[in-house]
Amino acid sequence: MPPPPPRQVNVFLLAADNPLELLTLLRENLLLASSQDEHGYSLMHAAASYNHLELLRALVSEFHVNVDLKDEDGETALFVAETVDCARILVEELHADITIVGDEGKTAREKFADENDFPEVAVYLRMKELESQVNGSSAANGIHSPPALPEGVQVNIGTMAEDEAGEVADPEFRRRIEELAAREDFQGEEGQRALRELITEALRGEVGQEREVRQRTS
Structure with a gap:
């Protein structure tokens, strides 16, 4: 009697429900780390959407997945970040490009603002845009790892209203x-x-x- 076929694993479900098991699987099969479904949805998008921050870090730092991997709508993981912590890791640690424009003609910040979704993330991204302008960064060259605000300027995202920026x-x-x-x-x-x-x-x-x-x- 032949052995049963190997169990098919849905890596996107694991990304949502069991990121630790997914990491084990990825270390056994490195090629899976850059998986995308028929709509371009990737493990980067899943990790950001479900706020699995260690998985997000591992995908970029350990498995060398492109932090700006796009889906069929031209949107990166930053477009589905629902918390400031997730957005901060993407931008400040993993150097996601905040200037990327999706097929709708909007950046992640503009999409959040227009749809009134996740206002604290929108304010955070607006702050990063502001910082890059103040420090003379060129949008034409992309904004990767924006510089910090000048010394003495502190902002508590949690207490800011969405229109304060x-x-x-x-x-x-x-x-x-x-x-x-x-x-x-x-x-x-x-x-x-x-x-x-x-x-x-x-x-x-x-x-x-x-x-x-x-x-x-x-």
Whole structure:
């Protein structure tokens, strides 16, 4: 009597329900780590969606899966991150690209904001965009591992309202950043103090408000 055929394992179900068993399986068959179903859904997407953070780390660091692996909609694991911890690991540890645009023409942050999903994740991603602008990163080159906020600026994501970060691309913010960057003392104590104040205003959604008040009352 022939032996029974080997049991077929659904790696995507394991990613959802038993990430430790999945890791054991992947170490026995490394090729499975980059698996994608017929819709391009990958183990990266599953790990992010179910907030299995150690699996997420292992897929990139141990099994060398592309952190920006896309599904059929052009969306990466960042598009399904539902917690700030997951988004932070993807962006800051694993260097996910926050500028990637899916087939709908939106970044992960824009999609979250438009659909009113996971506002804390949207605010976190908006902060990373803001940081990259402040520090002169070029979006054309991709934003991988964005730099930190200047010393002394602290933000508690858990206490921020979803609209507190303001609009990252606000022209008033850009104008004021350019003015600061042109100052001779920009790298000095006074220039950096002014920069910290401006970032704090932007994160509170206050940039541009004074200008709008003047326009309404003039």
